[in-house]
Amino acid sequence: MTRRIVRTGVQLGIITFLVLLFIFILDNRFRVLPNKVHGYLPMHHEGLVLTDITVTTCSLISSCSVASDNWHRIEKDLYLDQGWFSHAYVHVQRKREEDLLDTDRVVFDLRIGRLDPTVSEKDQGAERWESRTAGIWLRRSSKRHASDSQKAITAVDVLFGADAVEPRAGWEIKDQALLISASPDTPEPRLSVRHGSPKSLTKPTPRIRKDGKFKILQVSDLHLSTGLGYCRDPVPPSPGGAICDADPRTLEFVGSVLDSERPDMVVLSGDQVNGETAPDAQTAVFKFAELFIKRNIPYAIIFGNHDDEGSLDRAAIMSLTQSLPLSLSEPGPATVDGVGNYVVEVLARGTSSHSALSLYLLDTHGYSPDETHFKGYDWLKKSQLDWLRETAASLRSSAAHKEYAHIHLDMAFIHIPLPEYRNIENLVSGSGQRLEPPTAPGFNSGTKDVFIENNIFAVSCGHDHANDYCIVEPHSEPDKAELSTVGKKMWMCYAGGSGFGGYGGYGGYRRRVRVWDFDMNEAKVETWKRVEGGEDEGRVDVKVVVDGGRVEEG
Secondary structure, eight states: OHHHHHHHHHHHHHHHHHHHHHHHHHHHHHOOSOHHHHTTSTTOOOSEEEEEEEEEEEOTTSOOSOSSTTEEEOSOOTTTTOOSSOEEEEEEEEEEGGGOOTTOOEEEEEEESSSOGGGGOSOOOSOOEEEOGGGEEEEEEOSTTTTTSTTSEEEEEEEESTTOOOOSTTEEEOSSOOOOOOOTTSOOEEEEEEESSOOOOOOOOOBOOTTSEEEEEEEOOOOBOSSSOBOSSOSSOOGGGOOOBHHHHHHHHHHHHHHHHOOSEEEEESOOBOGGGOSSHHHHHHHHHHHHHTTTOOEEEEOOSSGGGSSSOHHHHHHHHHTSTTBOOOOOOTTSSSSOOEEEEEEOSTTOOSEEEEEEEOOOOSBOSOTTTSOSBOOOOHHHHHHHHHHHHHHHHSHHHHTOSSOOEEEEEOSSOOGGGGOGGGBOTTSOOBOSOOOOOSSOOSHHHHHHHTTEEEEEEOSOTTBOOEEEEEOSSTTOTTOOTTOSEEEEEEOOOOOTTSOOOTTTOOOEEEEEEEETTTTEEEEEEEESSSSOOSEEEEEEEEETTEEOOO
């Protein structure tokens, strides 16, 4: 009896397998399963697929729309709004998979060029290349499950310039620019495409290394453009008087420092984008992000006064940066002034959930809201300082902080310097140079004292490119009882400008970046700079900021 039951079970199993195999083969050719069921099959991606791509050109008397259903325009003028009378846009035809008809063909390959790609390829298969405007060639398929394949193109974007890069997972930028008639001064438009479904991202968790150390590279004032950019006051000049392209030289410099210093994290302290020369800010953002992503280094941004002067505002740039791999950036609470007020917690070594280091990043906004009384630049607002107090108090009382076995440290990054940066009498000898007057706000909102009261041992800024010094500032009321034993004073440093798209000058200033090196075993912090060009490309102006958990005098 038992043997008969086993034999019957095996036979039913074989029959079930054969039936399922038959249904799978049938569905693969004729799609017999319902969409709801089909959506759970392997290799299926949710969302839309592209069935066609084209470029339309228009003038003052013609439309830039495609007179057909399901066409959508990518809202980037291929001439970057620099054409006197002409505009051009990429249009994509897209459909949901369940709405596809038998006559629809899904795009799964795209090339740019003047000649049919068939000329250079031996095996084309059944699908032939189809020509579209602006040198676009498409391969499309109406085969069953073409829309399920990870080869199907599901999104298209436009980036600009010969140096454009694509840091997003699952995307690829085409080597050849679109073939349109544009001014030589207009960065060339290039298509970037995504195959298959969007890739999920996991936000990194910064953590002290096994040796108890952690290194931050602070990069300020990159001033990246759409396109190559033009160098301002390059020192040293390009060899042989060659043309100096700002962005390639900037990125090569920062890349070389990344490779030699091997930081655990990068903080970008404002003016990553040179708004005036960035009609497509997305292209500029992708350039700096790609530097860190390809080296697997987490990074966090705050804004300067130029970032949002291009095609994207602060909220849009933050949203874009958040969508990229390895980004630690956050917009912060909507109830707090500015975009990008947040804290990054660096956890202790190993698998510990305890915080070893808290990094406060704050938005110093742009220009003065009250030019009549306080000329120049904006300042940190009351809502931001209240947020910092509340956040710091909450973190200090949490188990993640109280149970950390070593001395916990706190630091802040801003873009526009605080008014106290003008106190040159407190300059730390050998910490750097003051080559230009600090362009700090005319109004003092008391930020320095709030920082010290919340155990922040140092704040570092950007903005004034040719300054790279540090000062040590005491609290305004040094005898205040609630001040911690960490110290009643704080280091205030400049990073120095790193980008050739921003100003230099001031007697031969060379671009630079600042390093912050933490040894949590000893509660010790050192800082130094790395300089582009010349003989001193090693560590410059090395200083001990904190030792044994106490702020040094300098």
